[in-house]
Amino acid sequence: MNKFRIGFGYDVHQLKEGYDFWLGGIKLEHEKGAVGHSDADVLIHVICDALLGAANLRDIGHHFSDQDPQFKGIDSKILLSEVMVLIREAGFEVGNLDTTICLQVPKVNPHIPTMKTCLAEVMNVSENDISIKATTTEKLGFVGRQEGVSAYCTALIYSV
Numbered sequence: 001m002n003k004f005r006i007g008f009g010y011d012v013h014q015l016k017e018g019y020d021f022w023l024g025g026i027k028l029e030h031e032k033g034a035v036g037h038s039d040a041d042v043l044i045h046v047i048c049d050a051l052l053g054a055a056n057l058r059d060i061g062h063h064f065s066d067q068d069p070q071f072k073g074i075d076s077k078i079l080l081s082e083v084m085v086l087i088r089e090a091g092f093e094v095g096n097l098d099t100t101i102c103l104q105v106p107k108v109n110p111h112i113p114t115m116k117t118c119l120a121e122v123m124n125v126s127e128n129d130i131s132i133k134a135t136t137t138e139k140l141g142f143v144g145r146q147e148g149v150s151a152y153c154t155a156l157i158y159s160v
């Protein structure tokens, strides 16, 4: 019988002028970008954390330390593909992901189909198993002040 496990991920990155804005594996055109040790793709980071959590394999920073120069500026799609190797080595396959991006501006809805295509390819799963949603925080808090972007992810994995 398949064993089902769930995981959850949460992450925040600061938004600043002069940085690229990578989100869901694609680069958005915006006056601000996300700050991090890697390319700071908050959506990919929460997907990694939810998958690792589901498999009880610690978190993204445990595997790819933000103190390690080899990960400076790294494309988070590479980290996600390595997380998929860990998940599959542990004997699991992805059931589905449900994510929420918290971002005041810009609107991400027009980009969601492209993000899903990109992430499905990196993870080698069906686009139908990746849900991406977005919300503003109605101008409240650090997201509302456009100082940062956060994201949440729940993941279902099953033993194969």
Ligand SMILES: Nc1ccn([C@@H]2O[C@H](COP(=O)(O)O)[C@@H](O)[C@H]2O)c(=O)n1
Pocket: 102, 103, 104, 105, 106, 107, 108, 109, 110, 133, 134, 135, 136, 137, 138
């Ligand atoms: N960065 C964002 C934020 C929201 N959306 C979409 O707009 C809808 C309304 O936003 P609320 O904060 O009022 O819930 C939301 O449901 C998303 O569909 C977006 O595309 N990009």
Ligand SMILES: C[C@@]1(CO)OP(=O)(O)OP(=O)(O)OC[C@H]1O
Pocket: 011, 035, 036, 037, 038, 039, 040, 041, 045, 060, 061, 062, 063, 064, 065, 066, 067, 068, 071
């Ligand atoms: C992605 C990693 C890579 O060093 O760095 P950051 O881009 O700083 O991202 P964060 O989610 O703060 O930490 C996790 C790290 O693994």
